[in-house]
Amino acid sequence: MTPSPADISFIQSAATWLVESLRTGLSASCTLPFVGDVYVVPTLGGVLVALGVLLRLTQWIWSRLSPGSPSNRAWRQPWGPMLLVILGVGCLAVFYGLRPASPASNEDLILLAVVSIHIGMLAAFFGLPAFAFIWAERKISGRIQDRLGPTHCGGRFGWLQSLADGIKLIQKEDLAPAAADRMLFRLAPYLVVIASFASFLILPFSDGWVAVALDCGLFIGMAVLSLEVLGVVLAGYSSGSKWSLFGGMRETAQMVSYEVPLGITAVIPVLICGTMNLNEIAHMQSGWFTNWLIFHSPFTFVAFFVFFTVTLASNKRAPFDLAEAESELVGGFHTEYSGMRWSFFFLAEYASMYFVSAIGSLLFLGGWWTGIAPLDSALHSMLEGYPGRVLGMLVLLSKAGLLVCVQIWIRWTLPRLRIDQVMTTCLKYLVPISCFLFIGSVIWPLFWLSVAGRPTMLPGQSIGNRVQVLSVDPTQVPVHSDHGHGDHHDHLDHRHPHGPSSHEAPGHTGQAPAVNPVQEVTLRGGR
Amino acid sequence: MGVLVFTIFALAACGGALAVVLSQNVVRMAFWLIISLSSVAGLFFLLNADFVGATQLLIYVGGTVVLLIFGVMLTAQGPYTNLKTNPGEMVLALAVGGAVFAMLVAAFTGVDWDANSDQIERKFGSASTQVAGYNQQDEGSSVRRMGAALSGIRTESLRDGRNLKRPGYLLPFEIVSVHLLVVLVGASYLARAKRRVAPSQSSPAA
Amino acid sequence: MDPVGLKHYLFVGAMLFVCGVVCMATKRNTIGMLMGVELVLNGANVNFVALSRHTPLGLDGQIASMFVIVLAAAEAAVALAIALNFYNNHLSIDVDRADDLRG
Known part of the structure; x- marks a missing residue:
């Protein structure tokens, strides 16, 4: 990746750099070259955030200076500054996610290209699902109700309907009722959107494609996603309307109780895999689809459905959409909202629907693996690196999209529960069931170890041996995988001709000392 | 940055x-x-x-x-x-709070923290005891060490072979879990008692 | 050496602590006082985590602050139950009304 000689034109060299960076840099986001002291990306992020804040301040001052002018309404639209702030925060976060191993080179062009691709991808994955699934919701609900749904927008199938909706919503006046607590009323949608966007930072879209790689990624995702309830409850309270207040109260009660089974069922894959890193959890499910954690034991099979039910509730989707029950509460917590602020709530709702579906498919449904072992290894040996990862991303996106479609299907099929039924479902049924599943999946491997001599009922390796079976990129081997175990070495050496030395690839293991007793205790544990 | x-x-x-x-x-x-x-x-x-x-x-x-x-x-x-807070009370509280703040700042600026950490490093060795993980050293690798410490194993004593008798945090962990159970029972008891008492007491008030 | 040192974190911790104390002293509302308690505990947490770099494991302060967070959640639950009971008895959560036991 050294700069080309001077006789080659600049554009050509830039193109080469871009391709190289796509092949090497993006494929292992941890080994990116580093901009020494340049800090283009964080500066850009900071400038964007500052610009957004300044723009919003200007709007505010302008609207105060000329309260009656007709241009006032247009000035009060918050979406421009909002976009800038989100982009800036994305820049900062992605920069931190890409903090590299070797602060040696100064190829800032590559870094800029890679990071702008990352930011674009994150923003796209935050915004596009909302657009796609709002359209899908309208089409599916139309078909379920025996009508056509949108037909005209964008030519056929009404596929641009969401864009038309968005443009309409941007033009609407941004109202705040007289009884509202203005400050909180205006800030609540931002809380919801920021919480929902921030949860995407820890989502690995494909092998290693994660903005912020953390060992407790799943935990942080759950934590950030649970912040959404704050925006909803503040919106409900500050609207100054009893319907909104009821919606907010219901949402609070529901979210706080459904956090418990959500946490317990999400811990079951963590318990089986021994890690909270979503990337590693997905890697342990490579190979045939029997390796998917949903088929790991009967307990995990049930746990997936419990998890799915609970995510329905935590996203306020039917049959648990008590917070916005339109037949009794007008619109629930968003009764008083209009225009862009109203659509922020829905942007966040569809984005977090998509997020929990992606988490569900990463935890239980094999992540970015197709589930057909020969197909996976063929694809990954033919298209190594970047194209293979793109394919993996497509697989993950389709799995998550399928789950979202099931959510939509359920919404238009099942009737809404009463609030006491919702709380009963959670506290009397789902919490005990998830506790039972948790204990069951603790006991399951021990039981089979004592009966059959191996920790699982299905024939095959134990889950710890499956790490990176299909990976063709030796630098991607997680460092923790079994340094000190002779029997595991055979397995890894078979797959990776470089053997254990490949574990010392720069960027991943540079600082990692071989601490065998520690690893045995902390990682392999009882397995 | x-x-x-x-x-x-x-x-x-x-x-x-x-x-x-x-x-x-x-x-x-x-x-x-x-x-x-x-x-x-x-x-x-x-x-x-x-x-x-x-x-x-x-x-x-x-x-x-x-x-x-x-x-x-x-x-x-x-x-x-x-x-509504009484302005006099507010001024008094802010004055006392400012005094406490000044005292705290004076207290911790008077300590030479670098010398202290040097001393600790000389006594116990370097502070960073990393368990190998998927991520880099600096980001997001405290989970495994923390889990080990909570289940009673301190990774730095394993590395050195020294201090093997230091017990980690198993006992506080157990105490906290029992405490949480007590709080769960207690809070639900308080909430239940409230519901039983409330009708008899609200009727004379209303 | 990182230009952001230990003292900066300790400054933030002290600020949170003092704000919490003032909040506890000036608010007459039970829930307002609870928020002050949370701020005080958070100030202590910042100190714990900032100082944990200087311990042999590098984690001691972090684990202490984990315990603080867990116990604070428990404390908030119990305090809220008490506040609701208090409201049921006095139809107010103004702590100045709680003078039943005064002779």
């Missing part, structure tokens, strides 16, 4: 805390508390304490503050309850 991010988070934390003190509306206080606590979580991430930061977000911001807002809504007598 670290300085910039630290400044943002520190300003948000301190400003949020000040706004909690100065604002008069309970729900606005709760909002500023959210800002302050989330920025503290950001500070934890800056200190490489990712697990503690996530716990802060999940339990404090997502749990405790929601509980507080819930309490506000259950006990409010009208919309937008105003808390």
